[in-house]
Amino acid sequence: MVIKKYRANNMNEAITRIKYELGSEAVIISQRKVRKKGIVGFFSKKILEVTAAVDNKKREENMNYGVRTLKKIVDNGLKNNQQEDKKKDAVGGAYESSLVNKNNDELIKEVQQMKGMLTKMMNNPCVNVGKSELQVKLENSDLNEKVIKKILGNINIMEDDRKDEEKLKEVVQNMVKVDNRKLSHAVVLIGPTGVGKTTTIAKLAGRMALVEKRKIGLITIDTYRIGAVEQLRTYADIMNIPFKVVFTMKDMEKTLREMDSCDTILIDTTGRNSKNKMQISELRAFIDKVRTDNIHLVISCTTKNKDIDAIVEGYKQLNYSDVIITKLDETCTYGSVLNILQAAKKPISFVTTGQNVPEDIKSMSSEELAKLVLGEDIIC
Ligand SMILES: Nc1nc2c(ncn2[C@@H]2O[C@H](COP(=O)(O)OP(=O)(O)O)[C@@H](O)[C@H]2O)c(=O)[nH]1
Numbered sequence: 001m002v003i004k005k006y007r008a009n010n011m012n013e014a015i016t017r018i019k020y021e022l023g024s025e026a027v028i029i030s031q032r033k034v035r036k037k038g039i040v041g042f043f044s045k046k047i048l049e050v051t052a053a054v055d056n057k058k059r060e061e062n063m064n065y066g067v068r069t070l071k072k073i074v075d076n077g078l079k080n081n082q083q084e085d086k087k088k089d090a091v092g093g094a095y096e097s098s099l100v101n102k103n104n105d106e107l108i109k110e111v112q113q114m115k116g117m118l119t120k121m122m123n124n125p126c127v128n129v130g131k132s133e134l135q136v137k138l139e140n141s142d143l144n145e146k147v148i149k150k151i152l153g154n155i156n157i158m159e160d161d162r163k164d165e166e167k168l169k170e171v172v173q174n175m176v177k178v179d180n181r182k183l184s185h186a187v188v189l190i191g192p193t194g195v196g197k198t199t200t201i202a203k204l205a206g207r208m209a210l211v212e213k214r215k216i217g218l219i220t221i222d223t224y225r226i227g228a229v230e231q232l233r234t235y236a237d238i239m240n241i242p243f244k245v246v247f248t249m250k251d252m253e254k255t256l257r258e259m260d261s262c263d264t265i266l267i268d269t270t271g272r273n274s275k276n277k278m279q280i281s282e283l284r285a286f287i288d289k290v291r292t293d294n295i296h297l298v299i300s301c302t303t304k305n306k307d308i309d310a311i312v313e314g315y316k317q318l319n320y321s322d323v324i325i326t327k328l329d330e331t332c333t334y335g336s337v338l339n340i341l342q343a344a345k346k347p348i349s350f351v352t353t354g355q356n357v358p359e360d361i362k363s364m365s366s367e368e369l370a371k372l373v374l375g376e377d378i379i380c
């Protein structure tokens with residue numbers, strides 16, 4: 001269902017625009033007199049605001065019908081032209097015939113272009129209305145098409161008189177869910193290689209051990225990459241935190257028991273290829289031993305849109321509870337934050353904003369995150 005509001009001087013004008021933009025199947029849901037927005041509007045005369053809606057399916061049928069009609073016209077045109085050709089060839093009109101063929105080609109090309117446009121219109125209800133300022137703003141924030149559609153849809157169904165900008169803030173804020181839970185007894189970080197899992201573990205450990213004075217234990221099962229163990233061991237040594245490397249499932253059980261007196265045990269994992277189900281299952285066997293509902297998927301905000309879906313889907317098998325978004329300092333547009341959260345359908349627990357351990361990590365409110373996403377704030 002597409003719902004749109006129109007402001008016009010009279011009903012005739014409104015209906016013409018509705019028919020043009022939504023098609024003849026559109027129905028008028030409501031109408032009322034309103035003043036223009038802002039101080040100027042306060043002194044101006046009231047205008048008509050009409051809300052119209054159209055069923056996407058009906059619209060699609062209309063458009064399919066449009067495509068069919070066009071095809072028919074072209075087919076008929078071709079037939080007529082071919083008959084013409086035959087007639088002309090019969091009287092030796094070879095030159096004219098080539099002209100006619102050229103016109104056919106042009107005609108077909110034009111129809112193909114129109115078909116392309118119609119298909120686009122069917123997939124995106126906003127295309128035929130031209131891009132609104134709002135849509136351009138959202139595209140500039142690097143939000144993906146799906147998320148932009150959802151935002152605009154949510155704004156469209158808001159009934160109040162506020163400016164679109166205000167509605168936008170509220171909508172985006174509601175779409176960013178934040179997890180403020182205290183980290184539990186055992187916390188596992190998972191995610192692709194190089195996103196910053198180990199660095200984030202070190203930041204969390206530093207924060208909790210040095211600032212909050214909690215008893216922390218560190219475990220790594222990342223024994224695949226050369227240097228991965230040493231990286232975390234170095235942090236553990238500096239912070240004087242117990243650190244264990246786990247190779248087998250048995251090791252895992254034993255180490256967890258040994259560290260039972262810790263307030264929080266932070267567990268680092270190997271970056272696995274999310275497309276490799278075997279690797280993910282292996283990792284799951286280890287994580288199952290931990291028995292925690294604090295599993296955080298770590299993902300960089302510089303991840304390409306196409307890869308985000310594959311990563312959040314690939315790791316779903318591990319039942320992650322939260323998302324940590326890293327490297328916010330490496331970009332100036334933060335649409336990917338919302339793209340990631342919408343794809344994962346999980347709340348965000350932390351963001352990281354640089355390479356410094358332990359300071360470059362924080363939790364942010366939905367309001368702060370919405371500001372980033374909408375380009376009203378930046379991370380320096
Ligand atoms: N700019 C920036 N770099 C980061 C951030 N977090 C981690 N890194 C860097 O990313 C690289 C990979 O980090 P690492 O923790 O080894 O990633 P892992 O493979 O997921 O464990 C390192 O060079 C880190 O210093 C961050 O928030 N911002």
Ligand SMILES: [Mg+2]
Pocket residue numbers: 197198199222228268269
């Ligand atoms: Mg690592």
